[in-house]
Amino acid sequence: MPDPLEVEDFYDLTLLTDLAVSPDGGRVAFVAAEFDRAEDDRRSSVFVAPTDGSRDPHRLSRASDASAPVWSPDGSKLGFLAARETDAEIAVSRDEDADESEDADENGGSDDEPKTQVWAFDLERGGDARQLTDFEEGARSFDWGPEGDRLVVAARDPTDDQREYLERRRDEDGPIEIERLQHKYDGKGWLDDVTTYLFVVDCDTREAERLDDAYGGGAREPALGLQPAWSPAGDDIAFLSNRTDRPDDNHVMDVYLISPDGSACRKVTDSDLTASRLRWHPEGVSGSDATGGSSDASDGERLAFVGGDPENWYVPSEVFVADLDSGATVRSRSADLDRTVARYGSLGWRGDDVLAAVGDEGLTRLVRFPADGEPKRIFHAQGRGRTIEGFDCRGGTAAVVLSDPQEGTDVYAVDAAGLDAASPATADRGVADGDAAVEPTRISAVNEDLLADAELPECRRLTVESDGQEIEALAYLPTDFDPEDPDPRPLVASIHGGPISYDAPTFSFEYAHFTGRGYVVLRTNYRGSSSYGREFSEQIRGEWGPRERDDVLAGVEELVERGWADPDRCFATGFSYGGITTGYLITASDRFAAAAAEHGLYDFRSAFGTDDSHVWWEDDFGLPWEDPEGYDASSSILDVGEVETPLLVTAGGEDWRCPPSQSEQLYVSVKKQGVPARLVVYPDEHHNIGDPDRAVHRLEELTDWFARHDPAVESS
Numbered sequence: 001m002p003d004p005l006e007v008e009d010f011y012d013l014t015l016l017t018d019l020a021v022s023p024d025g026g027r028v029a030f031v032a033a034e035f036d037r038a039e040d041d042r043r044s045s046v047f048v049a050p051t052d053g054s055r056d057p058h059r060l061s062r063a064s065d066a067s068a069p070v071w072s073p074d075g076s077k078l079g080f081l082a083a084r085e086t087d088a089e090i091a092v093s094r095d096e097d098a099d100e101s102e103d104a105d106e107n108g109g110s111d112d113e114p115k116t117q118v119w120a121f122d123l124e125r126g127g128d129a130r131q132l133t134d135f136e137e138g139a140r141s142f143d144w145g146p147e148g149d150r151l152v153v154a155a156r157d158p159t160d161d162q163r164e165y166l167e168r169r170r171d172e173d174g175p176i177e178i179e180r181l182q183h184k185y186d187g188k189g190w191l192d193d194v195t196t197y198l199f200v201v202d203c204d205t206r207e208a209e210r211l212d213d214a215y216g217g218g219a220r221e222p223a224l225g226l227q228p229a230w231s232p233a234g235d236d237i238a239f240l241s242n243r244t245d246r247p248d249d250n251h252v253m254d255v256y257l258i259s260p261d262g263s264a265c266r267k268v269t270d271s272d273l274t275a276s277r278l279r280w281h282p283e284g285v286s287g288s289d290a291t292g293g294s295s296d297a298s299d300g301e302r303l304a305f306v307g308g309d310p311e312n313w314y315v316p317s318e319v320f321v322a323d324l325d326s327g328a329t330v331r332s333r334s335a336d337l338d339r340t341v342a343r344y345g346s347l348g349w350r351g352d353d354v355l356a357a358v359g360d361e362g363l364t365r366l367v368r369f370p371a372d373g374e375p376k377r378i379f380h381a382q383g384r385g386r387t388i389e390g391f392d393c394r395g396g397t398a399a400v401v402l403s404d405p406q407e408g409t410d411v412y413a414v415d416a417a418g419l420d421a422a423s424p425a426t427a428d429r430g431v432a433d434g435d436a437a438v439e440p441t442r443i444s445a446v447n448e449d450l451l452a453d454a455e456l457p458e459c460r461r462l463t464v465e466s467d468g469q470e471i472e473a474l475a476y477l478p479t480d481f482d483p484e485d486p487d488p489r490p491l492v493a494s495i496h497g498g499p500i501s502y503d504a505p506t507f508s509f510e511y512a513h514f515t516g517r518g519y520v521v522l523r524t525n526y527r528g529s530s531s532y533g534r535e536f537s538e539q540i541r542g543e544w545g546p547r548e549r550d551d552v553l554a555g556v557e558e559l560v561e562r563g564w565a566d567p568d569r570c571f572a573t574g575f576s577y578g579g580i581t582t583g584y585l586i587t588a589s590d591r592f593a594a595a596a597a598e599h600g601l602y603d604f605r606s607a608f609g610t611d612d613s614h615v616w617w618e619d620d621f622g623l624p625w626e627d628p629e630g631y632d633a634s635s636s637i638l639d640v641g642e643v644e645t646p647l648l649v650t651a652g653g654e655d656w657r658c659p660p661s662q663s664e665q666l667y668v669s670v671k672k673q674g675v676p677a678r679l680v681v682y683p684d685e686h687h688n689i690g691d692p693d694r695a696v697h698r699l700e701e702l703t704d705w706f707a708r709h710d711p712a713v714e715s716s
Contacts, residue, residue: 017067019345019390061121068141073147077120078123082116132201133155133201133208137155145230154197154228157194182614197211214228214239219242219247226241234260238278252274302324304349339533344357344390357391381438388402389409399443407456408448413441414439455512457515461474487563490571490712491521491569499526499581528540548584579600580602586647601658605628610661611657655685663681682694
């Protein structure tokens with residue numbers, strides 16, 4: 001018999017992150033994060049596997065925090081970012097230099113923690129990875145030159161005065177001194193004025209030449225970086241930067257080009273987009289080649305990228321292509337799709353068509369964006385019961401990370417030419433032309449041992465009516481639950497963040513843990529969620545609270561009416577915007593036996609300037625001194641006198657997205673009234689919980705809090 005997933009099983013979970021297909025399409029590299037229970041650490045390794053599934057993935061790197069694998073153009077090398085002990089070749093050189101310096105310590109260098117640098121495996125010669133960069137502040141992102149002998153690397157380059165300031169801060173606990181508007185960013189901490197530049201690095205000598213005109217900037221740079229991309233022809237390097245008059249006061253990210261010698265820097269976009277995910281068209285690939293793309297006579301340089309509205313995050317992001325042979329003409333290929341490009345994965349080229357993962361009605365799926373004509377939904381073999389959480393396409397092969405509630409999350413590969421094929425269930429309805437969809441080849445089985453004998457939930461879609469609108473939700477059901485002949489179960493209304501996000505059917509350790517304990521888990525795509533078009537998402541702009549609250553409650557009532565949920569045993573929780581929505585729920589309703597508000601905001605006026613989101617708040621609500629009523633209307637703290645629901649409140653001690661002071665306000669306000677409440681703060685954690693011990697502790701806290709206030713448990 002299958003066993004439920006226990007909290008302790010979390011340590012055996014493996015998570016998949018970065019994905020990169022080799023230039024010839026024959027191999028895929030991916031990063032797998034595993035948990036070291038003894039060290040309470042998360043360790044990331046790079047794996048490589050053939051895309052035909054003929055061999056199991058091979059672990060290349062055991063270095064902690066390995067990330068961002070990038071293939072060299074000929075596929076012979078695989079570069080990645082990692083903070084490893086300094087390469088022996090460099091360490092020896094440092095020792096020799098230190099012997100000549102009177103100021104060097106006896107070990108010939110600093111004993112600081114290693115910085116993130118670019119490393120590369122030579123897959124033809126074998127052996128350990130070689131360190132290719134040695135920047136004092138580390139490397140942030142990189143790409144290979146077309147010959148594979150050079151890199152373009154984004155790295156911080158402090159002046160002498162800035163270096164002295166950084167040393168005081170790091171080594172002497174000196175004061176934080178800032179004059180920039182974007183003064184902090186979650187996960188990055190306090191910011192400074194050090195500029196990030198692009199450098200061209202010789203792979204053999206490691207000599208780096210700074211491109212003085214290729215630098216970053218802006219409020220979004222801490223999140224996006226410069227994302228350098230070297231053109232296949234070798235003439236241009238594309239990168240991101242914000243050079244508006246007040247770069248810290250907007251979310252613009254423009255596309256720039258520069259020559260590898262540092263000359264001819266020019267701007268491609270018009271400061272009307274938040275650009276990201278740059279992907280050049282492969283050199284020499286045009287027309288209806290072996291990858292099956294649409295025909296186009298042009299062989300000119302084209303650069304695809306994702307572009308969002310820098311002033312309105314509710315507008316779906318689109319796929320753009322810059323044609324550099326026609327004066328850098330930039331054109332959207334998204335037409336009237338009205339669906340946002342998902343945050344998962346890269347863009348891919350198939351012939352002259354661009355492929356991207358897109359949020360589409362509570363699902364992340366692939367869409368083909370042709371040079372002419374409307375975007376086409378593809379990869380129908382995916383179905384609607386599993387979602388994409390990673391994507392890349394090169395050399396005629398597409399690789400996806402597919403997540404299935406009952407099968408887990410793994411890497412799959414499929415011939416890109418077969419992505420347009422119809423599935424048997426949709427072919428007769430004209431969804432797509434061609435033969436039945438080709439099932440993708442499974443490449444990995446990272447959680448096979450963990451899930452082989454585990455109770456995993458069935459996921460069902462349902463539609464509810466809320467304020468006259470149809471709202472979609474997902475219900476995760478225990479294995480022993482019959483929805484056609486139900487016996488009511490305790491319910492966890494688990495609310496997604498964002499709010500500009502969405503729920504899709506996915507494997508989640510948390511959901512499986514709760515369903516294994518007999519709960520039904522409800523995930524509601526409330527108004528404000530993306531994947532349903534701009535009109536649906538934009539309804540909450542500048543007025544957070546009432547719609548999300550009503551939609552979640554409508555989903556709960558639907559399950560109660562169906563007999564799936566016990567009306568006396570309903571619980572609510574949410575993280576980030578889910579925590580914010582939990583605040584709206586408990587101040588307006590006593591439906592829940594207990595609730596948990598995790599890492600949220602509850603007083604928007606006091607949040608302004610203490611978090612990292614001042615640009616977003618101004619775009620959504622205006623400025624607090626100009627529209628205090630708008631800020632107050634969305635602040636659940638003003639209605640906290642109505643709360644009667646026992647409340648668990650959690651926060652990260654270094655959370656700059658939703659500062660811990662917000663959680664303290666909510667906790668004290670509830671506790672002051674004699675309502676049962678508990679506050680849990682995770683010191684040193686940012687907006688997300690990273691350490692496995694704390695992730696386990698969080699899940700234990702939720703489980704214990706709901707059990708403590710479950711009337712069925714109390715009366716037993």
